[in-house]
Amino acid sequence: MFKRLALLWTLFKGDARQLWSALRHPASPGWLKMGTALIALYLFSPIDLIPDFIPFIGVVDDIVLVPLAIRWLLKRLPPEVAAASAARRSA
Template identity: 50%
Template sequence: MALFKGLSLFQRLKHRSRALGRMGRALQLFVPMLVDVVRGRYRPVPWSAMAWMLLALVYLVSPLDLIPDFLMLIGLVDDVVVVGWLLTKVDRSLDPYRIWKEGEDIEQV
């Protein structure tokens, strides 16, 4: 029984590491995407990615939380979980831009 719990924990940690990777990719790719959209180089505008990012920013600065921040550690974990979930949504919304960007980088070489 303990082996299955350990395996389950390992699988959960592996899943979390993928989520962290998606969050990092979203943050690295969002600003270049925004620049390409403003300059008119990338169309169609990925409105869903912008909406998810806006929600993440609003949640971070909003005084309203699922768990209040005055509950020190738990309140901060709540922010990390919600914003992390929103950033994974941003990353998924940026998949078409990522494909376009990779094709553009190949053309420039």
């Protein structure tokens, strides 16, 4: 189980780095910035699909939805931005 969590954390960290790199790219689209802002707003908002005060389950929605939303944004990047951010991610 811990190996799976470590793998998920590594994937999330890599996706977060790639998203950050894509945001800093000069050709990054406006929708990427808006989508990232909405993800951050959801993450820090007191309004959740499942309230955080419910033990374990309240945090799971954040743990699942935020990485999925980041991956969804990354898959829709323009090819030149995706290539540049992926290159920075691996560096």
